[in-house]
Amino acid sequence: xxxxxxxxxxxxxxxxxxxxxxxxxxxxxxxxxxxxxxxxxxxxxxxxxxxxxxxxxxxxxxxxxxxxxxxxxxxxxxxxxxxxxxxxxxxxxxxxxxxxxxxxxxxxxxxxxxxxxxxxxxxxxxxxxxxxxxxxxxxxxxxxxxxxxxxxxxxxxxxxxxxxxxxxxxxxxxxxxxxxxxxxxxxxxxxxxxxxxxxxxxxxxxxxxxxxxxxxxxxxxxxxxxxxxxxxxxxxxxxxxxxxxxxxxxxxxxxxxxxxxxxxxxxxxxxxxxxxxxxxxxxxxxxxxxxxxxxxxxxxxxxxxxxxxxxxxxxxxxxxxxxxxxxxxxxxxxxxxxxxxxxxxxxxxxxxxxxxxxxxxxxxxxxxxxxxxxxxxxxxxxxxxxxxxxxxxxxxxxxxxxxxxxxxxxxxxxxxxxxxxxxxxxxxxxxxxxxxxxxxxxxxxxxxxxxxxxxxxxxxxxxxxxxxxxxxxxxxxxxxxxxxxx
Amino acid sequence: xxxxxxxxxxxxxxxxxxxxxxxxxxxxxxxxxxxxxxxxxxxxxxxxxxxxxxxxxxxxxxxxxxxxxxxxxxxxxxxxxxxxxxxxxxxxxxxxxxxxxxxxxxxxxxxxxxxxxxxxxxxxxxxxxxxxxxxxxxxxxxxxxxxxxxxxxxxxxxxxxxxxxxxxxxxxxxxxxxxxxxxxxxxxxxxxxxxxxxxxxxxxxxxxxxxxxxxxxxxxxxxxxxxxxxxxxxxxxxxxxxxxxxxxxxxxxxxxxxxxxxxxxxxxxxxxxxxxxxxxxxxxxxxxxxxxxxxxxxxxxxxxxxxxxxxxxxxxxxxxxxxxxxxxxxxxxxx
Amino acid sequence: xxxxxxxxxxxxxxxxxxxxxxxxxxxxxxxxxxxxxxxxxxxxxxxxxxxxxxxxxxxxxxxxxxxxxxxxxxxxxxxxxxxxxxxxxxxxxxxxxxxxxxxxxxxxxxxxxxxxxxxxxxxxxxxxxxxxxxxxxxxxx
Numbered sequence: 030x031x032x033x034x035x036x037x038x039x040x041x042x043x044x045x046x047x048x049x050x051x052x053x054x055x056x057x058x059x060x061x062x063x064x065x066x067x068x069x070x071x072x073x074x075x076x077x078x079x080x081x082x083x084x085x086x087x088x089x090x091x092x093x094x095x096x097x098x099x100x101x102x103x104x105x106x107x108x109x110x111x112x113x114x115x116x117x118x119x120x121x122x123x124x125x126x127x128x129x130x131x132x133x134x135x136x137x138x139x140x141x142x143x144x145x146x147x148x149x150x151x152x153x154x155x156x157x158x159x160x161x162x163x164x165x166x167x168x169x170x171x172x173x174x175x176x177x178x179x180x181x182x183x184x185x186x187x188x189x190x191x192x193x194x195x196x197x198x199x200x201x202x203x204x205x206x207x208x209x210x211x212x213x214x215x216x217x218x219x220x221x222x223x224x225x226x227x228x229x230x231x232x233x234x235x236x237x238x239x240x241x242x243x244x245x246x247x248x249x250x251x252x253x254x255x256x257x258x259x260x261x262x263x264x265x266x267x268x269x270x271x272x273x274x275x276x277x278x279x280x281x282x283x284x285x286x287x288x289x290x291x292x293x294x295x296x297x298x299x300x301x302x303x304x305x306x307x308x309x310x311x312x313x314x315x316x317x318x319x320x321x322x323x324x325x326x327x328x329x330x331x332x333x334x335x336x337x338x339x340x341x342x343x344x345x346x347x348x349x350x351x352x353x354x355x356x357x358x359x360x361x362x363x364x365x366x367x368x369x370x371x372x373x374x375x376x377x378x379x380x381x382x383x384x385x386x387x388x389x390x391x392x393x394x395x396x397x398x399x400x401x402x403x404x405x406x407x408x409x410x411x412x413x414x415x416x417x418x419x420x421x422x423x424x425x426x427x428x429x430x431x432x433x434x435x436x437x438x439x440x441x442x443x444x445x446x447x448x449x450x451x452x453x454x455x456x457x458x459x460x461x462x463x464x465x466x467x468x469x470x471x472x473x474x475x476x477x478x479x480x481x482x483x484x485x486x487x488x489x490x491x492x493x494x495x496x497x498x499x500x501x502x503x504x505x506x507x508x509x510x511x512x513x514x515x
Numbered sequence: 516x517x518x519x520x521x522x523x524x525x526x527x528x529x530x531x532x533x534x535x536x537x538x539x540x541x542x543x544x545x546x547x548x549x550x551x552x553x554x555x556x557x558x559x560x561x562x563x564x565x566x567x568x569x570x571x572x573x574x575x576x577x578x579x580x581x582x583x584x585x586x587x588x589x590x591x592x593x594x595x596x597x598x599x600x601x602x603x604x605x606x607x608x609x610x611x612x613x614x615x616x617x618x619x620x621x622x623x624x625x626x627x628x629x630x631x632x633x634x635x636x637x638x639x640x641x642x643x644x645x646x647x648x649x650x651x652x653x654x655x656x657x658x659x660x661x662x663x664x665x666x667x668x669x670x671x672x673x674x675x676x677x678x679x680x681x682x683x684x685x686x687x688x689x690x691x692x693x694x695x696x697x698x699x700x701x702x703x704x705x706x707x708x709x710x711x712x713x714x715x716x717x718x719x720x721x722x723x724x725x726x727x728x729x730x731x732x733x734x735x736x737x738x739x740x741x742x743x744x745x746x747x748x749x750x751x752x753x754x755x756x757x758x759x760x761x762x763x764x765x766x767x768x769x770x771x772x773x774x775x776x777x778x779x780x781x782x783x784x785x786x787x788x789x790x791x792x793x794x795x796x797x798x799x800x801x802x803x804x805x806x807x808x809x810x811x812x813x814x815x816x817x818x819x820x821x822x823x824x825x826x827x828x829x830x831x832x833x834x835x836x837x838x839x840x841x842x843x844x845x846x847x848x849x850x
Numbered sequence: 851x852x853x854x855x856x857x858x859x860x861x862x863x864x865x866x867x868x869x870x871x872x873x874x875x876x877x878x879x880x881x882x883x884x885x886x887x888x889x890x891x892x893x894x895x896x897x898x899x900x901x902x903x904x905x906x907x908x909x910x911x912x913x914x915x916x917x918x919x920x921x922x923x924x925x926x927x928x929x930x931x932x933x934x935x936x937x938x939x940x941x942x943x944x945x946x947x948x949x950x951x952x953x954x955x956x957x958x959x960x961x962x963x964x965x966x967x968x969x970x971x972x973x974x975x976x977x978x979x980x981x982x983x984x985x986x987x988x989x990x991x
Contacts, residue, residue, distance in 0.1 A: 844904075
């Protein structure tokens with residue numbers, strides 16, 4: 030059996046490798062997506078004071094540390110049986126909206142745009158952010174970096190540490206805003222909103238106006254009929270910070286809508302001997318293997334998953350774009366994997382609108398930042414939407430608030446099975462029997478993976494943007510008979 | 516306010532040959548890579564002076580491409596992340612071979628970092644928790660990830676997970692350390708400018724990208740000369756007054772035993788320092804100095820009262836060695 | 851080779867070390883397990899010294915200074931007392947039994963008391979067995 034090994038995966042946070050096994054005719058028999066790393070946060074959080082966890086768990090990921098900080102902060106609130114003050118909650122959401130703005134901008138321009146703006150099978154030397162800039166104009170590159178900086182500056186102001194934010198305390202936050210700071214944020218938010226609208230315009234002009242791309246999105250080998258998961262508010266509108274987790278089936282019918290402390294009634298995780306990362310699946314449906322359909326518990330938790338699991342967006346411009354997306358793609362839910370890129374832009378618009386609205390909120394400069402704690406700490410669950418999936422933190426403490434146990438299900442982890450399946454489907458459709466795959470084909474396999482934005486989202490970089498791929502064809506006796514590299 | 520364009524206000528002249536630079540991660544979170552990208556618009560200026568030749572988070576260079584590079588052909592490698600498994604160690608050794616200058620970048624490579632907290636436990640306990648005992652995991656057959664596993668199509672491999680987390684200098688010689696979780700971007704730019712302008716670098720083995728003063732000297736809070744602590748408070752047990760030194764209010768802050776360089780960024784959000792920038796120079800153990808300092812501050816001479824006060828330090832190991840456990844004299848729990 | 855406990859004792863110059871000297875000049879018989887390090891004051895003892903002692907193979911560590919109120923430098927022994935109470939829970943957290951570290955006040959005239967303390971600690975260490983600190987830290991797994 031011949032095999033193609035992709036090691037390491039690049040353009041994501043973390044380590045990964047893909048093994049593609051070919052049959053004798055050169056078609057794809059199976060694909061394994063392996064995660065070779067493990068650090069064990071669930072163990073070394075034990076023994077730590079629970080209020081330290083929001084700062085410790087940001088180190089799970091340096092690209093979405095704000096997500097872990099928020100999920101953890103909410104879990105710690107729950108451990109103490111409190112809710113944050115209204116101002117504290119708004120400050121957290123303000124931070125979180127900025128966090129989404131920076132992350133989604135970077136992912137779209139650095140990772141997604143090259144495949145569409147330059148072209149999925151184009152010359153790899155051009156298929157990167159420089160190629161994007163050449164296509165849409167040099168000013169855009171500077172605008173991307175500038176708005177990423179704006180978002181980071183808002184994060185630093187609110188969170189102290191711009192990457193590994195420290196603002197959450199049980200019952201609230203450690204730092205408030207004065208009027209001058211608020212105005213600064215408001216100005217940046219306005220600019221970010223304009224930039225979000227502009228990004229959607231680029232997507233329209235370059236992707237949606239191009240019939241080939243629309244065809245790839247709708248009819249390429251990039252669709253999986255999976256359950257969709259996302260956090261929604263009481264009106265079933267997308268909410269990144271709070272609400273209940275809603276899962277819908279392939280037809281859009283609600284499978285469940287659970288509060289944070291009910292997650293174990295609906296989610297289980299399994300272990301495979303060939304990956305250090307676990308595979309979550311829907312408990313009530315059960316694990317049926319790496320298969321699609323309503324009888325399989327595999328689900329996606331992505332921007333598309335969130336939009337599918339919701340009835341709409343909570344801000345007007347985002348709602349308009351949400352409706353337009355579903356009208357174009359044939360109604361909800363959408364199963365075309367590449368539509369994740371569009372969903373991400375809808376979310377960018379929502380995040381920017383929300384950022385601006387919060388920066389103008391009359392309570393945002395309030396000085397009541399922490400709810401008093403009166404209960405004995407015990408146990409709590411906090412759930413938020415990370416940019417790349419639903420994030421769950423669950424802590425148990427002793428009566429002194431020292432952590433006894435922790436359970437964490439991370440955003441991308443939700444999608445481990447789905448990514449395996451997307452890769453396999455794309456590889457099987459694109460790698461044709463009798464024809465060794467060329468550069469363009471290999472990149473199109475990668476596009477299946479890239480859409481999930483697996484935990485890293487910034488490469489605003491003027492360097493060759495193609496993933497490393499080396500294809501070794503082994504004869505039955507194991508010798509390499511041919512090597513293709515790009 | 517972070518205006519990184521100010522840092523390269525007078526750009527150095529563009530050299531004939533660019534600095535060949537690599538950035539790689541062991542057991543890492545990506546935050547150090549983000550810190551490199553946080554030069555923001557100055558990125559284009561940086562790229563006039565450097566060619567990035569290997570950077571998995573952003574570039575397509577493969578391990579095989581690095582193996583094919585001539586030895587010492589990479590001028591500067593920033594290695595972030597701790598050494599947790601055999602792949603981390605293997606690539607650390609490969610990069611040592613291929614690099615002229617190897618920098619331990621960030622707390623994990625410098626001292627072990629947050630992943631180093633796993634040294635309070637063991638591989639067995641960790642695997643048991645992650646793969647069996649976590650409440651949402653269903654694993655009746657006790658499946659564990661294997662370093663080699665045969666599927667119908669062939670063999671799949673994974674790296675060996677070590678029992679002990681190590682900082683980078685336990686597996687290769689390190690030329691410089693840039694501390695921080697992650698390093699403050701302005702400090703990286705300071706070091707980068709030193710290198711591209713051809714300035715004389717400090718002796719090998721030095722910690723660079725840091726201030727010559729301690730964290731307390733960088734902190735804007737008001738401090739008295741006579742710190743006395745009658746009771747330790749966890750941050751949620753009192754309302755910090757926003758002005759006075761946190762330690763004087765009874766909140767443990769690692770400032771006295773931490774090197775300056777981050778700009779006291781956590782204090783800006785009214786949260787205590789946790790020591791990610793590492794200890795002052797010439798210290799044999801990163802946490803013992805802090806214990807010594809805190810011990811001195813306890814405001815009592817009575818053994819019973821002292822023991823009561825000390826109960827307020829609820830997690831000494833995890834507090835004094837939050838980022839540095841693998842580099843401590845007691846680098847892991849006794850086995 | 852059977853196990854003979856190694857006890858490292860940090861003794862202050864003015865009181866405890868002189869007390870140990872007295873035990874010697876009085877020909878008091880006591881255990882040979884102790885290795886003495888003289889410091890000017892128990893307040894000089896940095897927690898690093900204790901950690902280093904365990905790393906280098908000590909099975910137990912004794913810290914000794916002047917009785918409260920008698921410190922030659924007024925307050926040094928109180929600092930030692932506070933540091934000791936902060937250090938011990940840390941050692942326990944790292945898996946070192948608290949009986950392996952002990953703080954005692956020994957005056958210059960208390961030769962017999964010094965001998966008794968050493969004998970007691972040695973007996974305890976003999977029962978507990980060797981410290982695993984050195985072996986654990988030397989082997990990377």
